[in-house]
Every structure is written in C-alpha cells, then in structure tokens.
Amino acid sequence: MAEHPAYLWWNGKLVRWEEATVHVTDLGWSTVGAVFEGIRMYWNAEAGEGFVFRLQDHLERLHHSMKLVRLERRYSVDELTEAVITLLRANECREDTYIQPVAYRSGGPKSLSGYSPESQIYISIRPMPSELLSGKAVHARVSSWRRIADDVMPPRVKNISNYRNSQLATMEALQDGYDAAILLNTQGKVAEGPGACLMLVRNGKLITPDVTSSILESITRDTLLTLAREDLGLLVEERPVDRTELYLADEVFLCGTAAEITPIASIDRYQIGDGAPGPITQQLARLYHDIVRGIDPRRPLWRTPVGMTQLTKA
Ligand SMILES: Cc1ncc(COP(=O)(O)O)c(C=O)c1O
Known part of the structure; x- marks a missing residue:
C-alpha cells in the first residue's frame, strides 16, 4: 500500500x-x-x-x-x-x-x-x-493511573474518550523507561493494558481478569480462552487478579487485535520467568498465528475471506 x-x-x-x-x-x-x-x-x-x-x-x-x-x-x-x-x-x-x-x-x-x-x-x-512469533518481549510497569470504571466511563466498549486514560498510562510508562503499562482498577485489582487485555500463567494454569474487572470485552481474550480450553486442554481461571500475582507469575502476556500476543519480560523490574516468552505463551501464539492466517483450517467461521483470489493481480 x-x-x-x-x-x-x-x-x-x-x-x-x-x-x-x-x-x-x-x-x-x-x-x-x-x-x-x-x-x-x-x-x-x-x-x-x-x-x-x-x-x-x-x-x-x-x-x-x-x-x-x-x-x-x-x-x-x-x-x-x-x-x-x-x-x-x-x-x-x-x-x-x-x-x-x-x-x-x-x-x-x-x-x-x-x-x-x-x-x-x-x-x-x-x-x-504481524509481530506474532517474533520472540520479542516487553518491559512493563504497573501504572500510577487507575483504569476507568464501569460507573465512570465504561471500559467494556471502545469509546474514543476512554483512550485518554490509556494515553496517560502509556506516556507515563514510556517516560519512565518501560515499554508498556498495566493498569489496576479502582478496587486495586489488575485490569488490563492501555490497549490490550492481560493473561498470566502460574503453575500451568491460564489466569485472566474477569469481564467485570474494568476491561474491554476483548475478542482476542475470548479467542485465546477458547483455544486454551478446547485445543490445548489448559485450566483457565477468569477472576479478580492481585498485583502481586503478576510478579510471581511464570508467564505474563498482553493480548489484543493490535497487540496480538505480546510477551512481558518484566513488570516493575521483577523478571517474569526467565525473561523470554514462556512455553504456554509460545504454544498459544503459534496456534493463534495459524488460525488467524488460515494456515490451520479449523474454526473457519472466525475467518471472513476477502475474495482477493477473484481479483486479477494489478
Ligand atoms: C483497552 C483495550 N483492551 C483490550 C483490547 C483487546 O481487545 P480486542 O481483542 O477485541 O482487540 C483492546 C484492543 O483493542 C483495547 O483497546
């Protein structure tokens, strides 16, 4: 283009x-x-x-x-x-x-x-x-800004005004030398990133804040939970998540349409796992990569073909 x-x-x-x-x-x-x-x-x-x-x-x-x-x-x-x-x-x-x-x-x-x-x-x-499977991992901080709440500006939907909150957190993280922010909600529990949801792995279980934790109802989150449960047979927990669970997790990643699956190497300078994308993160990223591109033919209803094969090449 x-x-x-x-x-x-x-x-x-x-x-x-x-x-x-x-x-x-x-x-x-x-x-x-x-x-x-x-x-x-x-x-x-x-x-x-x-x-x-x-x-x-x-x-x-x-x-x-x-x-x-x-x-x-x-x-x-x-x-x-x-x-x-x-x-x-x-x-x-x-x-x-x-x-x-x-x-x-x-x-x-x-x-x-x-x-x-x-x-x-x-x-x-x-x-x-796409940056899927690039092996990159980011350094994140827990933001001093809280995620907007359902009774303030509902984060459940994609209202452009909500992204002022996201901008404040992102700017703070970048200025302080981090790559990404993680926001807590007004209850002090983990919410999400400024433009992506968050998942962690601890003792082989995939854990993510539930949809009333002040998060967007993310389609990637839903996709990964489905793949984790149905294709990888993982135990999945959707529940309020404490900040300290982040520091003790074996793996943490952000997920979203733009973020895809972005592994997190450290949070507040606590190293996550060995600082590289973990095995479950990598397994999910491979599966997600193959499904979204139609390399893996399963779940065809998730993919709408554009019909480019019917257009003559320019
Ligand atoms: C605040 C926020 N949370 C989560 C997500 C992930 O949502 P989805 O997977 O539907 O792209 C996004 C991405 O658009 C977002 O902006």
Missing part, C-alpha cells in the same frame, strides 16, 4: 482518500462520544487470500458501543461487513492490514449540550505487519 490507501468507506460509499474531508470546526467535540473498532486482516501468501479475523464479532461490538453511547445505528452488521470487504478489495490489500471503523456524532452544537443521536461512520485501513 502507498502512503495511504486509495479509498476509505464513508457513510455507505467508497470515497477517495483526498476527498474524505470535514470542516475544521468538527474537530474536538465530535469525538467525545465517538466509538470505534480495531480489526485485522491477515494475508495468507500461499493461498493468495486475506482473512478478516472475527469480523462479525467486531461489528457486533461496534453496535454495542454505539448503543451504549446512544448513537443511531444506521448500518446493520451485514451492511458493515460488506463495507469492510468492499474497501479491502477496492484497495487491493495484499498484506496484513488494520481496519478501523469509527462512528461519531454529527449535527447539533459542538458542546456538552449538543447531544444528537445522528451518526456518521467511516472505515479506514492501514498496513499493520
């Missing part, structure tokens, strides 16, 4: 990148109640095909996010599915790609009182090469 894709999708139509503009006064308030999704298409070079991972689940979550912030849902999940596929085909995407639909409020005065349910949606894409 060039510097930017040729097209994005905006309110029902493919629009050339240069022509997708809004007035400068639309900046700011329109994004306070905006919601979005982060979806990946994985390219399978051997098959000459791209597969969008759990597309329907992501678009259903977009609908849930829109409902929670009271945005009108103008397009059905089926219509948005078609929009994503049309966009990937129009841009002839033949590489790992990140797909980001954004639904935002339009109309009405641009202030707190400017509540209007009227919504607009655009979908943009950009290349995002």
Whole structure:
C-alpha cells in the first residue's frame, strides 16, 4: 500500500482518500462520544487470500458501543461487513492490514449540550505487519493511573474518550523507561493494558481478569480462552487478579487485535520467568498465528475471506 490507501468507506460509499474531508470546526467535540473498532486482516501468501479475523464479532461490538453511547445505528452488521470487504478489495490489500471503523456524532452544537443521536461512520485501513512469533518481549510497569470504571466511563466498549486514560498510562510508562503499562482498577485489582487485555500463567494454569474487572470485552481474550480450553486442554481461571500475582507469575502476556500476543519480560523490574516468552505463551501464539492466517483450517467461521483470489493481480 502507498502512503495511504486509495479509498476509505464513508457513510455507505467508497470515497477517495483526498476527498474524505470535514470542516475544521468538527474537530474536538465530535469525538467525545465517538466509538470505534480495531480489526485485522491477515494475508495468507500461499493461498493468495486475506482473512478478516472475527469480523462479525467486531461489528457486533461496534453496535454495542454505539448503543451504549446512544448513537443511531444506521448500518446493520451485514451492511458493515460488506463495507469492510468492499474497501479491502477496492484497495487491493495484499498484506496484513488494520481496519478501523469509527462512528461519531454529527449535527447539533459542538458542546456538552449538543447531544444528537445522528451518526456518521467511516472505515479506514492501514498496513499493520504481524509481530506474532517474533520472540520479542516487553518491559512493563504497573501504572500510577487507575483504569476507568464501569460507573465512570465504561471500559467494556471502545469509546474514543476512554483512550485518554490509556494515553496517560502509556506516556507515563514510556517516560519512565518501560515499554508498556498495566493498569489496576479502582478496587486495586489488575485490569488490563492501555490497549490490550492481560493473561498470566502460574503453575500451568491460564489466569485472566474477569469481564467485570474494568476491561474491554476483548475478542482476542475470548479467542485465546477458547483455544486454551478446547485445543490445548489448559485450566483457565477468569477472576479478580492481585498485583502481586503478576510478579510471581511464570508467564505474563498482553493480548489484543493490535497487540496480538505480546510477551512481558518484566513488570516493575521483577523478571517474569526467565525473561523470554514462556512455553504456554509460545504454544498459544503459534496456534493463534495459524488460525488467524488460515494456515490451520479449523474454526473457519472466525475467518471472513476477502475474495482477493477473484481479483486479477494489478
Ligand atoms: C483497552 C483495550 N483492551 C483490550 C483490547 C483487546 O481487545 P480486542 O481483542 O477485541 O482487540 C483492546 C484492543 O483493542 C483495547 O483497546
């Protein structure tokens, strides 16, 4: 892909990148109640095909996010599915790609009182090469910022405003010489990373904060719990997690659509395991890698083929 894709999708139509503009006064308030999704298409070079991972689940979550912030849902999940596929085909995407639909409020005065349910949606894409199985591991700190709570700004959905909390934690971690942050919730239990969920392994068990621990209802989390239980036969616990469990864990990793599976080497300078990706993390990463790319043919309903094989090569 060039510097930017040729097209994005905006309110029902493919629009050339240069022509997708809004007035400068639309900046700011329109994004306070905006919601979005982060979806990946994985390219399978051997098959000459791209597969969008759990597309329907992501678009259903977009609908849930829109409902929670009271945005009108103008397009059905089926219509948005078609929009994503049309966009990937129009841009002839033949590489790992990140797909980001954004639904935002339009109309009405641009202030707190400017509540209007009227919504607009655009979908943009950009290349995002996979880092799965790269062997990289990151150094994390527990943030001094707490994760937003369900009765403050619900982290369950992908509201853009929630990411101010994520930014504060990320900036703090980077400034202090770490690669990543881990946020505790207002109860002092482990919540998640700024843009990913968290899992740990202790005594062979896979443990992760439950969905009422102030986390996003993550699709990768659900995927990995399913694979761990059904394919790897691991014992899985979804429950409140203490901070000190992180320090004593054998393995810890972040997981999410963008983060994929990111092993953690140390937390607050406590080394995790031997500081390299652990055996269960690696086993899960291999399985996840093969499933998302369609190398492993199991769970076909999780993959939506783009239909690139039907397009003539440019
Ligand atoms: C705050 C937060 N938590 C968790 C996740 C992981 O969610 P998913 O696996 O659905 O991408 C994300 C990623 O988008 C996120 O932004």
